Amino acid sequence: MKFNVSSNDLNQGLSAVIGAVPTKATLPILETILFESEDGRLKLTATDLEISIIEYIDADIEEEGSVAIPAKRLQETLRQLPNIPVFFEVDEDQNVEFKTDKGKYKLVGEEADEFPEIPNMDGGTNLSTDTKLLQNAIGKTMFAVSTDDLRPAMMGVYFDIGENETKFVATDGHRLVKYVNQNFTSETPLSFIVPDKALSLISKALDDDSTDLIVSDDHAQFKSGSTIVITRLINEQYPNYESVIPRDNDKNLLIDKNQMLATVRRVSVFSSSTTRQIRLQLKNDKITIRAEDLDMSSEAKETISCEYSFDEMEIGFNAKYLGDVLSNVDGDEAKFEFSTPNRAGIVKPAEEEEGEQMLMLVMPVMLNSYA
C-alpha cells in the first residue's frame, strides 16, 4: 500500500477517530487505526468494540491496500509536523515507513485482517435529521445519565422517535430530563438507548449540517459528512419515566436562573461535602437558600427574590443535582413547579423555542431539622 497525504488532513482524520481508541485496550489490535484505500480516498477506522468511528480523508493513493497502524505513536509524530505532504509505504510484512522532507519514520503495523469487524448496518431503519438539533438534544440530556453499572438501562440517553415528535430522556434515578423536539420525526416510530460515551463522541465527531441515522436492533449509525460513528445500543427496557413525572405540581416559582445558579453554587460550598444538601425556603416572592456542614462548622445563607405566591414551604435538594438542572435551563428565567417537600420538583425554562419542550425533574432530599 502506498499513498500521499497532507499531514493536516491526516491529523484531522486521526483526531476524529482517536476518541474510539480505548486508553487501556484489552486487545492490542484495538490500539491501532485501520488504514484502507477506498474509492480513491483513505478510510480510517478506530473501534473499542462498542463504538466505532470511521473517517474518510482525501489522499493520493498510489497502490491500494490496508494496514492497521498503532494510533498513539502515529498521532504523536504527525502532530508535530507542519502542514507538509507525507508519503506512506507499507510492505507485505506490514512494515510502515513514512517520509516527509524532514526525514523518514518506520514502525510495524498489524495485518488489516486482524482488525475487528465493524457492524454492518444494512437493513436498519434510515432517518435523517439536523446535526445541530441532535447535538443540542445530546447536550441537554447527557448530564443526567446514570454512571451506575447496576442500572444499565439508565446509562444512556433514551431516544423515543415518534411520528410527531422525538423525546430524548435521561435519568439516574434522582433527576430526570425530558427534551421533546417536534422537528425530528419518523414515520415508523422507534426507540433505543445510546450509551453516553458514544453520545459525547457523536456530538464531537459530526461535522456536517445534516446527519443520517441507521438504526438496527443492536446498533445505531450516525453519519455526517465524512464521519461515521457506529455504536452498540443498550439492550434494556427503559424505565417508565412518564409515570413518575408529576402532573399536579401547582406551586409555581419564577426566578432568574443565573442568579439562582450562582447562589446555589456559592451556598453549596458550605454544605456537607458528602451530602451536598441545601435547603430552599420559599415564602412571599423570596427564596432563601441555606447550607450547613456540621463537620466543618460552616454554614451559608442567601436570599434572592423570585415570583412565588403560594404557601410557605421548605424543600431540600442535592446542590449538585439542582445546579446541573439549573445550568441546563435555556434563557434567563427558570420556572419551578413544586407540590410537597417529599415529591419531585419540576424545572423548565420560562420561555421555549417553537417545537421544543424541556422538562427536568429533581427528587428532593427529605430534610431533618437543624440541631
Place this chain on the structure above:
Amino acid sequence: MNQQGEIGQSVIRTMPPELSNKIAAGEVIQRPASVAKELLDNAIDAGADHIKLIVQQAGRTLIQVVDNGCGMSEEDARLCFERHATSKIESIEDLFRVRTMGFRGEAMASIGSVSQIEMKTKRVEDDAGTLLEIWGGEEKRFEPVAVDDGTSVAVRNLFYNVPARRQFLKTDATELKHIINAFQNSALANTNIEFELHADGDRMYHLPKQDLKERIPALFGKQYKASLIPFEEETSYVKIHGMLADPKLAKKSRGEQFLFVNGRPFQHRYLTYVILSLFDTWTRQNEYPFYAIYFEIDPTQVDVNVHPAKLEVKFDDERSIIQLARSVIKKAINEYFAVPDIETSERVENDFDLSLDQFSNRSDSQRNRGGKTDPINIPSRINFRKSGIDGEESAERLYGGTDTDGDYSEEEQRQSSAKQGQSRDRGFWQLHNRYILTQTRTGLCVIDQHAAHKRIIFEKAMSATEESLPGTQQLLFAQTVELNATEFSLLKELLPIIQRMGFSIQLLSGNTSIINGVPADIEIGDEKAVLRDMLQQYRELTKKPSLDARKRVAIAFASRTAIPRGKKLSEQEMEMLIDQLFACNEPYHDPLEKPTLVTMSMDEMKRRFR
C-alpha cells in the same frame, strides 16, 4: 471415723507458730522468686535507692538482697520475724490505703520458717548494726555487728526443711527466669532506684537510676530502644502511663508484659487479654509484645490484698479502668502505626494542604481532649467539585461546558489542575484495583480501599442513627422489594434504625416493602439488593454478641455499600477516600476490627533490600 472413741476430747488445737508459719509460707513462698520478690519489696519499702539482688544456683543456695534503706533497730530486727509483725500499717484504716509493697507482716516470718536466714541491718543513727540468724524459724545467733547502713538479708538453703517443696522446684533455668522476672518487675516499677542483679558471681544487670525509656532497653535489649511507644492519659479517677514496644519485636512466649498499680506489679487475666487483643492485627498468633503499663489510682479504689502472694489486685471500678486502658493503648498503637504525616512537597494555602495539616495535628489535638474527637475539627473537604464518588465526571462535563458563570468555572478548572498536580506529588497508586499505595514521610502506606470505605460509612451510619442527620434522597423510581417472611419480620424490627440512617421504606402487606428514599450521603447503587443483603448480613452478624443492633445494621450497611475490592478509583477518589478515612474516629480498623491500612517504614524497606 475410727477415732470416734475420742469424742469429748478437744481435737481442735491452736497450731504452734512454727507450723502455722510453714503453712503460710506454703502460700506466700512458693519458689525462690517469691523470696526475691518479698525481699526486694522490703528493700523498696525501706526507702533504699540502691538495691542489690544476689542469687546462687537460681536461689537454691542463696538469695540475698542488700539495700541502703533505713535499716532496723536491734529490737525491730528480731520482731520482724514474728508473724504479723510489720512496720507498714498500724490500723485497719491503713490497710485500705496502703502504698507500701508489703503490709501483712507475713513474709519474713514465712521465709524464716523454711530457710536459713542471715540478716544484717543498721540504721544511720546507730553506731553498730545487728546480726540475726534464723534457721527454720529458730533464732541461732543474735549479736551486734559492724555493717553498712541499710539491710542485707541472705536466705540460704530455701526449703531445706521442707523436702517436698524442694523437690518441686523446677530446673535452675526456670527458677532463675522467675527470679529475673521478679527483678524486672521491681526494676520497672522503681526507675528511681539503682538495681543490680548478680547470679552465681556474674553481674547480670546493673541499672543506674534512669528513665523508663532507658531502663526498658537496659532490661530487655537494645532493640527496644528505638521502638518504644510511650503513652499517657489522666482522668480524675486514674492516671495511666507506660510504654509499649513495637509489636514487631513481640516474643513467642509471655513474660514481657507488665502491669503496675501504684508501683505494685500485678497480674490481671482479663486486662492482659484485652491489651493483647489490641495488638492482634500487628502480631502473629501466639506472639506477645512487650508492654509496661502503670496505673496510678487512689489506693482506696483498689484492693491489693486479694491474693496470697499479692499477684492480683481488684479494682473497684474494673470496667472503666479496662475501658480506659483499652482506649489509651489503642490510641497509642494507632498513632504509632498511623501515617499521620503524609508527605507533600508544597504546603500552601489551599484546602488540600490544610486538611492534611489538620490530620497530622490531629493526634495532638486528640490527646488534649482525652481521646475524644471533636466533630468540629474533623478535616473534610470543602470543594464543590467533590460532590460524590463518581459525580466527578459528570460535573466536569457539565461545568466545563457551560458558560453561564464564566468566572466560576475558570476558577474551578484552575483549582482542579492544581489539584491534579498535587495528588501526583503526594502519590496515590492503586494496586490491582484493591489497595491504595501512598507515600508517607517515613515510608509506605497501603490502604485497603474496601475496609477503609467500610469504616467511613460505618461511622457515618452510626452517627446518623444517633443524630438522624443525613437527609433522605427521594427516589424517582420507588423500588418494590419482595421479601420472605423472616426477612420481612427482621426488616420490621429494624425499621426504626434503618430509617434513622436515612432510608425511607414503607412496609406493605404480603411481605412487600417499598423503598422511597435512600441516605443522601452515599451512592447506593441497586437499592433492592442493598436492602436484601443488609438483612442477610445482619443475620450473620447476630453471631457476634458484642455488637448491638445499631452497630450490626451499620456494619451490614457499610459492608454492602463500601467501594468493592476490584473497583478502579481515580486519583481524586483515592484522595477523598483517604481524607475521609483519617477524619474517622478510628481510622485504622474497619468496623469488625480488621486493619484498614498497613505501613512499611523506609528502614524496613532498606532491610529488605539488604
